[in-house]
């Protein structure tokens with residue numbers, strides 16, 4: 001079982017004078033939406049040995065010791081000249097301090113915002129730092145004449161890519177990564193990573209797609225043969241396809257009809273984690289997010305984003321009984337800029353009193369804005385349950401916007417083609433899923449057997465469904481096939497709107513399947529399933545799952561079948 005493997009560091013040569021050191025965590029790292037696929041991750045560092053040596057992106061503190069051991073075995077760390085940082089994560093401070101103890105001569109290399117963060121993280125204002133603004137280069141000798149490309153975004157304002165023309169490697173840090181842990185250093189057979197790479201993009205990149213497009217433009221002219229990513233397998237075989245996909249996925253965001261400005265600040269990362277989950281919920285419903293960390297964003301930019309958005313959501317921690325000053329400034333901008341037909345939302349993490357969220361909520365309510373979800377208050381760090389609530393609140397917000405914008409068109413009779421498509425019938429079923437503390441369900445009729453051996457089926461899940469997040473490869477669920485005659489009650493129950501985080505199984509007769517998901521006791525039959533893979537099919541995911549177990553609960557019943565007038569509705 002991979003989950004029980006201990007953390008380790010995998011070292012591998014990747015090009016002339018160049019090695020990767022992959023610090024591997026096999027289990028889910030943190031309660032952050034980007035790790036929800038629970039496939040572990042790798043923190044990739046790189047060592048380039050020219051006449052001078054450079055270490056790129058050493059890992060966080062849980063790896064400090066084993067990383068340094070792995071490094072020492074291959075290289076005399078005392079001779080290290082440079083440490084290059086694609087972004088500065090305070091979590092790396094322990095490793096950086098340990099490196100400095102062994103090699104006090106190290107010069108750091110990072111972007112200008114990175115230098116500010118680094119001096120703070122290492123509590124040393126005199127740290128030798130080479131600041132890379134875009135024009136500067138660093139010659140390590142032996143042809144490793146490094147170039148640097150600042151690629152900032154609201155989440156990583158200090159993000160910096162490094163390019164080595166000698167090896168044609170782009171050290172892309174957060175760009176092009178995936179949170180998946182394994183033995184594969186490169187991405188041969190890269191299509192197996194499609195789902196992870198897409199999910200990683202959706203969580204980390206989609207909320208700042210505009211900045212991703214700018215980064216892609218800046219990188220477009222470099223002849224690159226390998227993306228040396230910060231996480232997951234290195235991108236060699238699927239490089240062209242992934243680059244094209246990043247362009248396409250970003251364009252889908254920047255050209256969306258509706259946009260939400262998601263404005264927040266976060267001193268310790270908790271409010272930022274909530275923001276990411278809300279953003280994920282919005283983008284999965286097909287509405288774009290312009291993510292704004294107001295600590296690093298100029299007031300004019302905030303104003304412009306609010307002006308062009310269809311809705312805005314504000315998030316803040318409470319510090320010393322107040323909202324941080326950048327949030328107060330942003331609130332002033334919002335109040336003077338947003339019109340009353342823009343939808344509003346408020347969220348934040350707090351410790352004990354939570355005045356910041358109360359203040360923002362009351363000011364927005366007094367100003368007459370309508371809210372797209374009930375204000376979200378989370379004590380300290382979010383967990384799985386609060387993240388699910390945030391994601392569902394984001395989706396509700398997006399759906400409310402879509403509903404408000406929908407121009408009521410006179411009802412047009414269904415075309416002959418639509419009526420014909422409507423003659424495809426499916427069994428009425430309820431998909432139920434429970435993983436740890438989170439659960440969800442959905443009524444499904446686009447269900448079909450797909451294989452005999454192994455027994456398998458497909459279910460089409462709309463991208464914006466809450467249960468979608470529980471139907472990734474490796475996830476388990478139960479397909480409850482409803483019985484003709486008693487299906488109406490269950491159908492009505494699962495069709496009604498549920499609030500964010502609301503328990504869909506309250507007042508429903510259910511028992512637990514072997515895979516942990518609820519079996520509806522009034523169903524005709526049930527199947528316990530494991531998701532094998534899924535295919536993007538327009539506005540749905542087509543989920544292919546194999547059947548592990550199942551039972552007919554009523555020998556005499558027949559399957560409830562859903563007859564439709566047109567193929568444009570379920």
Ligand SMILES: Cc1cc2nc3c(=O)[nH]c(=O)nc-3n(C[C@H](O)[C@H](O)[C@H](O)COP(=O)(O)O)c2cc1C
Nearest residue numbers: 266267268269270271317320321350351352353354
């Ligand atoms: C210096 C400091 C002051 C704080 N003051 C308050 C406070 O007055 N009221 C409160 O509810 N929480 C307070 N907290 C707790 C934070 O709001 C809480 O840690 C929150 O998760 C921080 O969110 P963030 O990670 O997004 O910055 C304080 C925390 C610190 C470190």
